[in-house]
Amino acid sequence: MGQRRIVAGFGLAALAAGAVTVAAPQAFAQELAPGVSCEEFGFECSNDTDDTYRVKSTVGCGGSGVATTWHDVTTYVPPRARVTVSTTCSPRHESGSWEHQPPKLGPDGKYESQPPVWEPGDVVPTRPTGVIHQSAVVDNNPPAPAPSGSFG
Structure with missing residues (x-):
């Protein structure tokens, strides 16, 4: 009984391999x-x-x-x-963006807003x-x- 299962297994494997060969582009x-x-x-x-x-x-x-x-x-x-x-x-250049900066503490102890900074986009191959x-x-x-x- 064990031999029949092995033979059947090899038969199915051979059939599957043949199907892959036929389906290959x-x-x-x-x-x-x-x-x-x-x-x-x-x-x-x-x-x-x-x-x-x-x-x-x-x-x-x-x-x-x-x-x-x-x-x-x-x-x-x-x-x-x-x-x-x-x-x-x-390569493709992704578009950049303006990044807002956090306020900066001035010499008078008050926070001053900072201008945004341009961050260029990535270069993608x-x-x-x-x-x-x-x-x-x-x-x-x-x-x-x-x-x-x-x-x-």
Whole structure:
């Protein structure tokens, strides 16, 4: 009787493991042009053609307790290459507030009110939280890369 329970337990565990495998998310590619695709829920784009493509995407930036903001980005995908969509997110500056100060005891023994003091808001880091790829068009004349800051 004890062996049957163990076998049944292994059977249920195997069945559960199979269900997890089936339910695991897969990377789906969104084809934006023939031979050019981007991960549907990711930041990678690939180009299987002989042309350079300009990919337009919208990237969401947010974080813990920070609302997501969306901004447009352009990524150039060279021929026969795979690149990562630019995902630089700027920190969010929370709004500050005027803080009232307690009265101060003056030299004459009377309390004097103090002016409020401006307290700046916190700077909250953000990170990429999502991407929506919109289009890809042939652009065999991409802009030159920005200087690296090093002198040759």
